[in-house]
Amino acid sequence: MATVKYSRQRESxxxxxxxxxxxxTAETVxxxxxxxxxxxxLGTVYRNLKQLETLGIxxxxxxxDGNEHFDGTVSPHYHLFCRSCGxxxxxxxxxxxxxxxxxSHYTEGTIEGHSTIFYGLCATCVKPR
Amino acid sequence: MATVKYSRQRESxxxxxxxxxxxxTAETVxxxxxxxxxxxxLGTVYRNLKQLETLGIxxxxxxxDGNEHFDGTVSPHYHLFCRSCGxxxxxxxxxxxxxxxxxSHYTEGTIEGHSTIFYGLCATCVKPR
DNA sequence: CTCAATAATAGGAATTGTTCTTATTATAAA
DNA sequence: TTTATAATAAGAACAATTCCTATTATTGAG
Known part of the structure; x- marks a missing residue:
């Protein structure tokens, strides 16, 4: 059921x-x-981003900030969101x-993962112009 | 400039x-x-949520998941987002x-804060029915 | 190879969450 | 009081995302 077929669009x-x-963001992609x-x-981009995310790819x-961003790297790492340039x-x-x-010691639920995002200014925005 | 005036709506x-x-979420509020x-x-709710957030309140x-949630507690703590019930x-x-x-040792930018969210199943959803 | 089943697509309509606009009302300070 | 202006309700406008449908592409079987 629901086998995944290749598509050039998804590969791109x-x-x-x-x-x-x-x-x-989806728009930039x-x-x-x-x-x-x-x-x-654009619909194809959204559909594939969702599918790739669901597949864990x-x-x-x-x-x-109201914009969803996407990352081709799935291994855990940290991010910095710049409040100046976004x-x-x-x-x-x-x-x-x-x-x-x-x-997991502090909840009766199940922990499957987590995400940490730092907020501040990116290297470019922090530099004097 | 831009003094904040009291409103019953914001207080509520x-x-x-x-x-x-x-x-x-805003809708639930x-x-x-x-x-x-x-x-x-609803516009008043959105306007005030945004203002209260900006004021750090x-x-x-x-x-x-596409839904913004709001927290009346501003002191840092952790959250669990349930993938089953949201x-x-x-x-x-x-x-x-x-x-x-x-x-901050690992970036040339400036770190002002961070947010960590755990993903999994909440206490209610993890229990056998 | 050819064909059948069906996943994926393009394009645009529809939906949803959020912000904006405007005339009116409430607050607060003089 | 009066006056300046922040805040409101209501709905229009907007932007991001999803949905719909007819068509095209992929894939596995024969």
Whole structure:
């Protein structure tokens, strides 16, 4: 049931996401993938982003500014959301000791993962102009 | 400039947020505050939620399901987002040592704060029915 | 190879969450 | 009081996302 069939559009989306560390929005993905697949529609981008996320192939980053960002890297790492320019950048910091396990001691629910986002100014915005 | 004037509507919104640990959405806030202010409009709820957030009186929680949740508690603490029922609950776990400071060693940007959300099943959804 | 089943698409309509606009009302300070 | 202006209700406008439908592409079987 529901076998996944190949599509050039999905491959382009994934390939673009894996080629950048900019954590683009759906709109940005659309604009880039358009250059390879000129006839792609925005609906196709949204559908595939959702599917790839569900399959665990990409990650969604919600930073509270009303824009969803996407990440082609699924291994856990940290992000910095810049309150000035709205960018999302990686922070290459070692992962903390198992937060999930620690948290599980403090709830009767089940912990399956977590996400940490830092807020502040990115390297570009913090520099004097 | 821009002095803040009292309004019964804002007070009701804040009072409701502080009375619950359910981390309601704007829509839910609207439905509850309606019982005290029957003529309140959804726009007023959104405007005040945004203002209270800007003033640092409440917090916004973005968990990636397309629904913004609000928290009348502003002191740092952890949340669990339930993938089954979509609820946001508190996890009363001691705060980790200063993550902000640690992260600042790994970026040229400025860290002002962070947010950690756990994902999994809440206590209610994990129990056998 | 050819064909049948069906997943995926493009394009646009529809939906949803949120913000904006405007005339009116409430607050607060002189 | 009076006056300046912040806040409101109501609904229009907007933007991000999902849904709909007829068509196209992929894939596995024969």
């Amino acid at each position: 989306i994934l390939s673009y996401l894996r080629s950048t560390t900019a954590h683009p 659309f604009n880039h993938v358009r250059e390879i697949c000129p006839s792609i529609s 990409i990650r969604r980053i919600s930073c509270g 960018s999302v950048s990686d922070i290459n910091m070692p992962l903390l000791a198992d937060l999930n396990q620690l948290a | 919104i804040l009072s409701y947020l502080r009375s619950t640990t359910a981390h309601p 609207f439905n509850h505050v309606r019982e005290i202010c029957p003529s309140i409009s 409440i917090r916004r929680i973005s968990c990636g 609820s946001v609950s508190d996890i009363n776990m001691p705060l980790l040592a200063d993550l902000n400071q640690l992260a």
